[in-house]
Amino acid sequence: MAAMVILGAGHAAGQAAASLRQAGYEDGIVILGEESHPPYQRPPLSKQYLSGEQGLEKVYLRPEKFYADRNIDLRTGTTVTGIDRENKSVTTSGGDTISYEKLLIATGGRPRKLTIEGSHLPGIYYLRTIADVDDISAAMKSATSVCIVGGGYIGLEVASVAVVSGLRVNVLEMEERVLQRVTTPEMSQFYHDLHTSRGVNIHVSTACSGFEGDGHVERVICGETSIEADLVIIGIGIIPNIELALEAGLTCDNGIVVDDHCRTSDPDIFAAGDCTNHPNPILGRRLRLESVPNAMDQARTAAANMAGGDKSYAAVPWFWSDQYELKLQMLGFSSDGTTQVLRGDKAANEFAVFYLHKGAVVAVDAVNSPREFMIAKQLYGKQVDTAQLADTEFDLKSLLKK
Numbered sequence: 001m002a003a004m005v006i007l008g009a010g011h012a013a014g015q016a017a018a019s020l021r022q023a024g025y026e027d028g029i030v031i032l033g034e035e036s037h038p039p040y041q042r043p044p045l046s047k048q049y050l051s052g053e054q055g056l057e058k059v060y061l062r063p064e065k066f067y068a069d070r071n072i073d074l075r076t077g078t079t080v081t082g083i084d085r086e087n088k089s090v091t092t093s094g095g096d097t098i099s100y101e102k103l104l105i106a107t108g109g110r111p112r113k114l115t116i117e118g119s120h121l122p123g124i125y126y127l128r129t130i131a132d133v134d135d136i137s138a139a140m141k142s143a144t145s146v147c148i149v150g151g152g153y154i155g156l157e158v159a160s161v162a163v164v165s166g167l168r169v170n171v172l173e174m175e176e177r178v179l180q181r182v183t184t185p186e187m188s189q190f191y192h193d194l195h196t197s198r199g200v201n202i203h204v205s206t207a208c209s210g211f212e213g214d215g216h217v218e219r220v221i222c223g224e225t226s227i228e229a230d231l232v233i234i235g236i237g238i239i240p241n242i243e244l245a246l247e248a249g250l251t252c253d254n255g256i257v258v259d260d261h262c263r264t265s266d267p268d269i270f271a272a273g274d275c276t277n278h279p280n281p282i283l284g285r286r287l288r289l290e291s292v293p294n295a296m297d298q299a300r301t302a303a304a305n306m307a308g309g310d311k312s313y314a315a316v317p318w319f320w321s322d323q324y325e326l327k328l329q330m331l332g333f334s335s336d337g338t339t340q341v342l343r344g345d346k347a348a349n350e351f352a353v354f355y356l357h358k359g360a361v362v363a364v365d366a367v368n369s370p371r372e373f374m375i376a377k378q379l380y381g382k383q384v385d386t387a388q389l390a391d392t393e394f395d396l397k398s399l400l401k402k
């Protein structure tokens with residue numbers, strides 16, 4: 001009997017298996033993943049892997065040998081079709097039944113799809129997996145004009161790679177501004193201007209209503225107007241993969257509901273990563289996050305508790321995005337701030353915006369400012385003097401000594 005079964009072979013799954021071994025857990029570990037790859041990092045997919053700067057070996061979380069060396073039974077190309085809580089086992093599409101002592105659900109999410117006129121046409125892609133990017137990269141070689149539906153991080157990252165590679169690029173965003181869901185109007189404007197200056201055409205308040213083409217996409221329809229495109233990439237968010245958990249009767253509510261120990265409503269089943277709805281004791285509310293740091297930290301927490309530990313998950317959310325030569329690092333949620341303080345030089349693409357609530361730092365957006373970002377992490381929740389924050393001559397590190 002396999003003692004620990006991990007459902008899904010993504011970021012959280014790979015980390016959980018490694019953490020179980022690091023914690024000295026010696027019995028069987030099985031990872032069941034439907035993709036044909038070992039656990040890998042998704043961030044490079046819309047960045048360095050798409051641009052060709054990174055190969056697969058850099059994308060994999062760990063070399064395949066890692067799992068064999070540690071006696072971790074990694075079964076790729078294996079889809080789990082059911083969880084039997086009574087018998088404590090899972091079934092696979094290949095007809096296998098695998099027993100578990102503890103189960104970790106790390107099924108991530110899948111792209112939200114558009115079901116509008118013409119959405120089945122060849123030349124229209126979503127971006128979530130290595131296989132998706134391999135298809136998109138091949139299509140980019142012969143394309144001349146790409147239309148990206150969705151002005152979120154993935155859409156804008158793809159836009160930057162595509163325009164640099166010489167394609168004509170249009171981005172459609174149905175909201176009034178790009179990145180509306182995740183940042184302030186000022187940051188949205190900054191990224192809008194950045195992309196426009198590099199040659200990307202951004203259309204805000206523009207909903208895509210259909211696609212047309214003769215056997216292949218040729219244009220994107222937006223109400224009365226249309227945009228020529230021989231390649232379409234859709235990035236309009238994800239849907240958490242919670243169906244197996246739901247069918248097994250686990251509590252779900254925009255994600256699999258877990259406690260601060262990453263435990264679901266069944267004490268022998270844990271969940272981690274994009275598929276969870278978890279409490280954040282620092283922010284005082286529940287969240288479902290789509291970020292690598294969250295997937296990794298939850299995986300470590302779940303692994304510790306599956307092995308009999310008593311570890312709580314409590315971290316301020318953070319995220320990053322690479323577009324052109326700009327690295328954006330975000331801590332917390334800017335929407336939690338009531339005041340913002342700019343430090344640095346926006347025109348030089350090197351600045352940080354601190355967000356404060358009642359005088360304390362609650363979030364930061366740092367562009368090409370890793371030092372400010374690192375310090376902000378330590379200043380989180382602390383009262384700060386806004387004049388000192390804004391003054392680039394003032395050494396922020398001195399605030400940490402207080």
Ligand SMILES: Cc1cc2nc3c(=O)[nH]c(=O)nc-3n(C[C@H](O)[C@H](O)[C@H](O)COP(=O)(O)OP(=O)(O)OC[C@H]3O[C@@H](n4cnc5c(N)ncnc54)[C@H](O)[C@@H]3O)c2cc1C
Nearest residue numbers: 008010011012034042043079080107108273274290291292
């Ligand atoms: C293009 C892209 C760029 C991103 N960029 C960033 C970034 O810059 N910074 C950042 O912090 N985050 C980024 N993210 C988000 C980050 O990659 C995710 O938060 C992270 O991958 C979540 O890990 P996970 O293990 O929860 O899920 P996933 O990595 O999605 O893994 C889940 C795995 O489970 C498998 N699975 C699902 N159901 C089954 C089943 N029934 N049987 C077997 N296997 C199953 C799936 O096929 C998948 O392989 C990006 C995501 C994408 C797609």
